[in-house]
Amino acid sequence: MMRIQWFAEMLSERGIQLSERQNEQFHIYFKLLVEWNEKMNLTGITEEEAVYEKHFYDSLSLTFFKDFNQVKSIADIGSGAGFPSLPIKIAFPHLKVTIVDSLNKRILFLKHVVEQLGLTEVSCIHGRAEDVARQADHRDKYDLVTARAVARLASLNELCLPFTKKGGYFASMKGASPQDEVDESVKSLKELRGQVEAVFNMALPFEQSERHIVMIKKLEPTPKKYPRKAGTPIKEPIV
Numbered sequence: 001m002m003r004i005q006w007f008a009e010m011l012s013e014r015g016i017q018l019s020e021r022q023n024e025q026f027h028i029y030f031k032l033l034v035e036w037n038e039k040m041n042l043t044g045i046t047e048e049e050a051v052y053e054k055h056f057y058d059s060l061s062l063t064f065f066k067d068f069n070q071v072k073s074i075a076d077i078g079s080g081a082g083f084p085s086l087p088i089k090i091a092f093p094h095l096k097v098t099i100v101d102s103l104n105k106r107i108l109f110l111k112h113v114v115e116q117l118g119l120t121e122v123s124c125i126h127g128r129a130e131d132v133a134r135q136a137d138h139r140d141k142y143d144l145v146t147a148r149a150v151a152r153l154a155s156l157n158e159l160c161l162p163f164t165k166k167g168g169y170f171a172s173m174k175g176a177s178p179q180d181e182v183d184e185s186v187k188s189l190k191e192l193r194g195q196v197e198a199v200f201n202m203a204l205p206f207e208q209s210e211r212h213i214v215m216i217k218k219l220e221p222t223p224k225k226y227p228r229k230a231g232t233p234i235k236e237p238i239v
């Protein structure tokens with residue numbers, strides 16, 4: 001079932017060959033997103049082509065800049081309706097995925113999607129990142145941590161770097177101009193033991209709006225005092 005031809009073709013140009021089953025999984029995901037969106041607020045984007053471009057393709061753009069065949073585990077902080085982690089999991093089924101979101105309604109949606117798509121090794125956790133990152137199972141554990149549209153980078157460093165293992169990466173997915181956020185995050189990077197390694201950019205294929213991915217390397221384990229208590233990283237960012 002391939003409804004959106006350009007999607008599979010453009011991914012194929014990037015070296016990602018989707019099987020019929022994977023194309024079907026994207027289609028079911030789209031249908032569930034629109035269906036559940038009528039009952040709860042998941043996304044402002046519901047037109048099929050737009051969902052494929054602004055949610056699915058945008059989420060997968062991270063995989064254009066990092067070799068996901070070398071990545072084993074990812075954590076997606078503030079995943080909302082599953083972005084970017086679920087499109088990445090569909091395209092790279094070997095991944096072990098942990099999703100953390102503080103809104104239980106969204107977690108219930110995500111668990112339903114995971115079940116309907118038949119995805120394995122996806123764990124959807126209801127909780128604040130600040131609390132979950134204190135648990136030994138999740139602290140300094142993940143090869144790659146992602147966050148899209150959750151907070152400014154100075155706050156995200158404190159929410160996401162505690163999940164990232166030493167030598168792993170936090171990929172912050174940003175819009176048109178992240179430079180001011182990068183400039184603002186010098187102190188939080190130092191405190192959370194992160195270092196900006198690269199800033200990648202790309203444009204969405206049709207809408208053409210610009211996107212950036214700030215790739216941050218975790219240099220050392222997380223100092224004991226971080227993250228601070230839930231709510232503080234966003235209310236009082238380390239700047």
Ligand code: SAM
Nearest residue numbers: 078079080083100101102103128129148149150
């Ligand atoms: N990443 C998704 C996307 O790109 O479409 C969702 C973005 S949505 C604007 C932000 C999400 O982050 C919400 O689902 C919210 O519940 C979650 N969130 C905000 N603060 C959080 C925290 N401290 N811990 C976990 N989730 C959080």
